[in-house]
Amino acid sequence: MTAGGTRGEPRRPGTEAAGSAFIQSFVDDGLGNSSYLVGSRQSKVAVLIDPLRDVDPYLAAANRLGVRITHVLDTHLHNDFLSGAREVAARIGVEIGASAEAGLEFEHRPLSDGDRLPLGELEIGVMSTPGHTPEHISFTLDGAGRAPIALFSGGALIVGGAARTDLLGQDVTESLARKLYHTIHDRLLALPDEVVVCPTHGAGSFCAAPASEERTTTIGLERKRNPLCQPQTEDHFVTRALEGLSSFPVYFRELRPINRRGPKVLGGLPAVAPRPPSEIRDWIDRGGTVLDVRPPRDFAHGHIPGAYGIALDAGLTTWAGWLIPFGTPLVLVVKGPDDLEGAVRELIRIGFDNLHGYLEGGLRGWTAAGFPVTRIETISPIALQDRLGSERAPVVIDVRFDDEWADGHIPGAVHIENGKLPLEALNIREDSPIVVHCETRNRSTAGISVLARRGYRNVMLLDGGFSAWKAAGLEVERESGGTS
Numbered sequence: 251m252t253a254g255g256t257r258g259e260p261r262r263p264g265t266e267a268a269g270s271a272f273i274q275s276f277v278d279d280g281l282g283n284s285s286y287l288v289g290s291r292q293s294k295v296a297v298l299i300d301p302l303r304d305v306d307p308y309l310a311a312a313n314r315l316g317v318r319i320t321h322v323l324d325t326h327l328h329n330d331f332l333s334g335a336r337e338v339a340a341r342i343g344v345e346i347g348a349s350a351e352a353g354l355e356f357e358h359r360p361l362s363d364g365d366r367l368p369l370g371e372l373e374i375g376v377m378s379t380p381g382h383t384p385e386h387i388s389f390t391l392d393g394a395g396r397a398p399i400a401l402f403s404g405g406a407l408i409v410g411g412a413a414r415t416d417l418l419g420q421d422v423t424e425s426l427a428r429k430l431y432h433t434i435h436d437r438l439l440a441l442p443d444e445v446v447v448c449p450t451h452g453a454g455s456f457c458a459a460p461a462s463e464e465r466t467t468t469i470g471l472e473r474k475r476n477p478l479c480q481p482q483t484e485d486h487f488v489t490r491a492l493e494g495l496s497s498f499p500v501y502f503r504e505l506r507p508i509n510r511r512g513p514k515v516l517g518g519l520p521a522v523a524p525r526p527p528s529e530i531r532d533w534i535d536r537g538g539t540v541l542d543v544r545p546p547r548d549f550a551h552g553h554i555p556g557a558y559g560i561a562l563d564a565g566l567t568t569w570a571g572w573l574i575p576f577g578t579p580l581v582l583v584v585k586g587p588d589d590l591e592g593a594v595r596e597l598i599r600i601g602f603d604n605l606h607g608y609l610e611g612g613l614r615g616w617t618a619a620g621f622p623v624t625r626i627e628t629i630s631p632i633a634l635q636d637r638l639g640s641e642r643a644p645v646v647i648d649v650r651f652d653d654e655w656a657d658g659h660i661p662g663a664v665h666i667e668n669g670k671l672p673l674e675a676l677n678i679r680e681d682s683p684i685v686v687h688c689e690t691r692n693r694s695t696a697g698i699s700v701l702a703r704r705g706y707r708n709v710m711l712l713d714g715g716f717s718a719w720k721a722a723g724l725e726v727e728r729e730s731g732g733t734s
Contacts, residue, residue: 271372271391271399273448274311277465278302280567280596281331282454284465286402288391289317293370297321299389299402300450301334304519304595308334309341321359321367323347323374324509325404325450326386329417329502330457331567331599332513340515349378351385356512361387372399377437379406381430382413382457384422388438390445400446401469405457406430407438408449409467412478413458414495417502424488431487434478443470456498456568496651497667501571501600508601516603522594525581525607527619530554533581533606541570542583543593544613546695550711552613552623554583559699562589564692566596572669573700579604583613626698628713631722634685638662644683649697650716654689658726660719668693671700680705687712687719 270292276285287308289296296317298308312319322338326349335346336356347367350360363378375390375398382405389402405413412434415426447467451458472479477490525533534540540557542549543566549559560569562584574580580602584590590608597605609616617623629637637643648659649668659665666674668688678684684701686709688694698709712719720726 269393269399270370271393272296272315273391273400273446274315275448275465276302276307276311277452278599279454280565281599282452282456282458283331283450284448284452285334285450286448287311287315287317287319288369288374288400288402289315289319290370290372291315291317293372294318295320295370297323297367297369297374297389298338299323300325300328300404301338303332303334303337303513303516303599305334305337305341306519308338319344320369321345321347321374323361323389324349324352325388325402325406326383327352327506327509329383329506330455330499332505332601333509336512336515337517340517349385349387353385353510354512355510363387366392379403379433379437381406381415381426381433382451383418384426384429386433390441398441398445400448401438401441402448402450403438404450406433407447407472407476407479408451408458409447409453409464409472410476411458412491413449413451413455414498415491416495417457417498418506423492427488427491428484430478430491431484435487439469439473439479441469443468443473445469447472456496456502494653496653497669499568499572499669501576504576505601513601514603516598519591519594520598520603520605522582522590522605523607524610526610527616527621529607530581530609530616531621538606539574539578539580540583540609541574541580541593542699543589544583544585546691548585548613549695549699550626550628550691552617552625553699554609554613554616555622555624556703557583557699558696558703560696561692562592562596564696566593567600569668569693569696570597570602571600573672573696574602577601577604579606581606582608584608585612624702626695627710629685629710630713631719631724634712634719635722635724642683644685644710645678646712647684647686647697648716649686649688649693654716656729658716658720658728660687660716661725661727668697671697672704676704678706681708682706684709685712686710687715689717690715 274287286299346358365376367374373392379388390398391400416423542557543562646663
């Protein structure tokens, strides 16, 4: 979070400088992505690259720096968030630049390999860099004599890797990986070692599997330490690029076509109205959906029956997009105004625009009105261990990712990744006792709310999750067949 900002705003980790050039990065930890305001202090002009949809932090930064944004640029059709390019263009009247191969259906400047955009005494160069997506382009910030200062690589090159090529379907996964090989080895590694690399995707992004928490790098560093940048055959590269890819949120399939058509221009952060408890009850009775973004512990202690419980600080964008049907109209339950604003920001970034309101007075107002709440029972690791040996032992559902499960799990547990809970055939009786856990409690609380909506009535939360199970010294089983 930026100093003086609100929860949900991209944080500003600092301004990188080279002569009169500046690079202001904005990191969204929830999406694992970075946007960049890039410009000239001397000429007082800038471009904005890969912005999120809530654009006020970028415009405020440009105002603080005293620069005029001339263009807003996208490296590719994003799968994980809705582009803020149209929002910026509508607010301040700048030109949108995007790949000519993206097929955008709204007014923009189509960009192709070799195109150049003026930026005062600097220039922005365009490079065709397909791989992560077919239409992918990257941008160079060039100084005197067109010497490159920085590369804005989108997903073509990230710290320790590159963005995945399987998001558009298995029929194009390998061909895109082969294009990525030539993008990296024929184009990007031809740049000088000192060029700063500023990727869009980074740690926390499901568009990538980065090996580092660092957000920026250099061509030289990636040449030395990035496995995909080492001398290798194209076939070896493809194998390496495609191994160990995790699942990714289901909402990804929705956003690329919306970004091609052009996301609806909101004109600012939507105002969400307070709704009294009686109105929320009527909303639920008519089939409306409630999303509770309070911390997992608060949700477990009491919540509106049937509400989704996805904490604001526990990957709201990811899990709302993964667990709630895309675009579902929502009523929010929040702790206060900062959380409300943060939730609105995160939800509109992934296309949840239909926000019917928020619960006036919070859960306290709900209970004061005499309406019922649901609580989640917790069970300690020791108590669970005791019950696993009983006649009516609970079913243990581990909702962590595949690699976490393989690294160690509770003996006899059932593995269902959290994102698969809405649709997976569970083959468990609705009245069976169930214990759900993740590593701590964030994902499992959200998962329990999904199970409750599916009719499971006897679901408990493992207090402290798998971390607490291990800390208690209890048995851990591994995929290799070993235990500890």
